[in-house]
Structure formats: C-alpha cells, structure tokens
Amino acid sequence: QDNITILGLESSCDDTAAAVLRQTGDGPAEILASIVKGQNDLHAAFGGVVPEIAARAHAEKLDICVEDALKESGIALSDIDAIAVTAGPGLIGGVMSGVMCAKGLAAGLGVPLIGVNHLAGHALTTRLTDQVAYPYLMLLVSGGHCQFLIVRGSDDFTRLGGTIDDAPGEAFDKTARLLGLPQPGGPSVEKAAKSGDPKRFTFPRPLMDRPGCDLSFSGLKTALLRARDALVSEQGGLSEQDRNDLCASFQAAVVDVLGKKTARAIVSYLEEAPAVPLLAVAGGVAANSAIRANLESVCASNGLAFTAPPLSLCTDNAAMIAYAGIERYKAGQRDDMRLAARPRWPL
Ligand code: KG4
Numbered sequence: 001q002d003n004i005t006i007l008g009l010e011s012s013c014d015d016t017a018a019a020v021l022r023q024t025g026d027g028p029a030e031i032l033a034s035i036v037k038g039q040n041d042l043h044a045a046f047g048g049v050v051p052e053i054a055a056r057a058h059a060e061k062l063d064i065c066v067e068d069a070l071k072e073s074g075i076a077l078s079d080i081d082a083i084a085v086t087a088g089p090g091l092i093g094g095v096m097s098g099v100m101c102a103k104g105l106a107a108g109l110g111v112p113l114i115g116v117n118h119l120a121g122h123a124l125t126t127r128l129t130d131q132v133a134y135p136y137l138m139l140l141v142s143g144g145h146c147q148f149l150i151v152r153g154s155d156d157f158t159r160l161g162g163t164i165d166d167a168p169g170e171a172f173d174k175t176a177r178l179l180g181l182p183q184p185g186g187p188s189v190e191k192a193a194k195s196g197d198p199k200r201f202t203f204p205r206p207l208m209d210r211p212g213c214d215l216s217f218s219g220l221k222t223a224l225l226r227a228r229d230a231l232v233s234e235q236g237g238l239s240e241q242d243r244n245d246l247c248a249s250f251q252a253a254v255v256d257v258l259g260k261k262t263a264r265a266i267v268s269y270l271e272e273a274p275a276v277p278l279l280a281v282a283g284g285v286a287a288n289s290a291i292r293a294n295l296e297s298v299c300a301s302n303g304l305a306f307t308a309p310p311l312s313l314c315t316d317n318a319a320m321i322a323y324a325g326i327e328r329y330k331a332g333q334r335d336d337m338r339l340a341a342r343p344r345w346p347l
C-alpha cells in the first residue's frame with residue numbers, strides 16, 4: 001500500500017489531541033487536521049497538572065477531538081488506514097484513556113494499531129515539517145523532559161545526556177508560580193523577561209563545568225526563590241520591574257546552560273560525520289525565542305543547520321504522534337490489544 005491515512009491520538013499530559021495525516025507514496029506527510037484541547041483552566045487553581053483531573057478530562061474530550069479532526073479533514077472514519085496513539089511516557093491515567101480509545105477504534109475499524117513513544121513523536125516532528133535526513137541531533141526541551149539525542153531512525157535514538165532533576169519547562173512554570181505570573185509559566189516568564197535586566201541577578205549555571213551533556217535546573221529555582229524572598233523582606237513586596245528582572249536573569253541562566261551543553265552535544269554528534277549536520281529542537285520550551293536565538297548562533301558557529309518546528313507543533317499535539325505512527329507503520333510495527341500504557345518509557 002503506497003498511500004496511508006492515519007489517525008493519531010495524544011493524551012499523555014494536559015492536552016487532549018487528535019490529528020489526521022496522509023502520506024502519498026514517499027512524499028511529504030500532509031496534516032489534514034490537528035485538534036488540540038488544553039486543560040489549563042481545569043488545573044489553574046491547583047498550580048500544576050492534577051493527574052486525576054487530567055485523566056477524566058482526556059476521557060471526556062478524546063471522542064470530541066477525534067470527531068473534530070475527522071470533520072476538519074473531510075476524512076470518513078472508514079477511510080482511516082491505521083490508528084497511532086501515545087502509549088507513554090506520561091501520566092498513566094491520561095495515557096490509558098488514549099490507548100483504550102485507540103484500541104476501540106482499531107478493533108472497530110479492523111485497522112492496525114500503533115503505539116508511539118511521546119518523546120519519539122517530538123523527536124520526529126522535524127521530519128514531518130522539514131523532511132530532514134537521519135542522523136540529526138535533537139534537543140528535546142519540554143515541561144517534563146530535557147535531553148540530547150542523536151536520532152538515527154524512527155526507533156533508533158542515542159541519548160547523549162539530559163537533566164538530572166527538573167525539566168526547563170518545569171523551571172519556567174515554577175518561576176512563574178513563585179512570582180505570581182499566570183500558567184503555563186514559559187510564555188509569561190518570556191514576556192516579563194523582555195522588559196527585564198538579565199544582569200541584575202546572578203543565578204547559578206549548574207553542571208556548567210562538568211564534562212558531558214547532563215543538565216540541572218533545580219538549583220536555579222531555589223536561587224530564584226531566595227532572591228525573591230530577599231526582595232520581599234527588604235521592600236515588603238515585588239515591583240513589576242523586580243519581577244521582570246528576576247525573569248530576565250532566570251531566562252539568561254537557562255539560555256546559557258542550554259547553549260553550553262548543546263555545544264558539547266554537537267561535538268559528540270559530529271563524530272558521526274553526518275552528511276548534512278543539523279540540530280533540531282522540539283518540545284514546548286523550544287517556543288522560547290531567546291533560547292532559539294542562542295541555539296541558532298551556537299549552531300552557526302559549529303557549522304550546523306538549525307531547525308525548530310512551528311509553535312503549534314512544538315507543544316503537545318497529535319500530528320507528531322500520527323507522523324511517528326506513519327514511520328513506525330512503514331517500518332512494520334503493529335500492536336494489538338495487549339498494547340500497554342507505560343508511565344515510563346525511555347527512548
Ligand atoms: O511539550 P509541552 O507542550 O509539554 C510537555 O511537557 O510534554 O511543553 C510544555 C512546557 C511548559 O512547561 C511551558 O511552560 C513550556 O513548555 N513553554 C515555554 C514557552 N512556551 C511553553 N517555556 C519557555 N518559553 C516559552 N515561550
């Protein structure tokens with residue numbers, strides 16, 4: 001079969017998503033519809049994602065997302081050739097909701113079921129958007145993950161290093177919470193940082209001098225907390241300028257650490273002598289323009305091309321799961337009713 005129309009489902013964190021993609025022959029895969037329904041409003045009062053609430057919301061919204069995706073794509077359910085679903089890693093209740101929904105659809109339609117690793121979905125996004133060749137270097141930076149990967153194939157990844165504690169998105173979210181800025185923290189901290197002085201506070205750059213590509217972000221969060229408390233006890237509160245300066249100084253530290261470790265990862269990657277050296281970034285934090293700009297310059301000075309998916313494909317979505325599903329389908333992967341939801345699933 002040359003052409004494939006695939007339905008993808010994603011429900012591993014706090015976004016419920018469904019997408020329909022079609023690939024004709026070996027041509028580029030086309031996104032016919034990509035529906036994402038967030039849950040920020042449901043979790044806002046709790047200052048973070050509540051797994052039980054997330055799982056219930058996924059169970060409620062999956063059907064609607066599938067229906068919307070089919071409607072928008074103009075594809076009938078009977079024309080779907082395969083179902084791809086995030087089978088982990090993630091919050092188990094949400095992943096289970098997606099896997100159950102996918103099993104039901106695959107069994108009902110009599111089409112193949114393909115379990116996809118959420119991280120592989122992020123890592124392969126750049127092949128969906130830019131048809132880049134293997135092997136490429138990937139920096140995956142999201143709310144739950146931070147790692148450097150050499151991507152050699154749809155099921156062939158080498159992990160060069162990653163965070164030993166918090167993910168950078170988590171650090172952005174915590175920073176926002178400590179400063180009373182809205183969630184998700186990334187965009188609000190980035191916005192505040194634009195009017196702030198990145199040099200006012202000197203925040204730590206953890207593991208900077210340690211060899212390898214591992215990173216750490218939890219100390220940064222603690223340093224920010226101390227700086228905030230010092231200001232509050234001195235002045236009785238925070239001014240808007242204080243907030244902006246704290247955000248700018250925090251972001252500068254993240255930019256620095258990611259840039260330095262990326263330079264290290266590039267050295268290991270170039271040992272593979274790739275024909276077209278390329279760094280791709282993915283995950284929600286890749287939406288940050290200061291981080292992107294610095295990574296671009298690190299790449300430029302090392303002779304690498306740089307690519308980042310458009311914002312809507314950086315954050316969680318089902319188009320990336322459907323695309324990874326196409327690659328896995330073509331590689332012969334077929335799952336059955338025993339497909340398990342996996343809370344942990346390293347690449
Ligand atoms: O990839 P994603 O949608 O979800 C997973 O974690 O899998 O990433 C969400 C994370 C959140 O922590 C959010 O604060 C962060 O990405 N984020 C950003 C920006 N936009 C989203 N972090 C920094 N700057 C941004 N502009």
Ligand code: ZN
Pocket residue numbers: 118122142283284315316
């Ligand atoms: Zn993600």
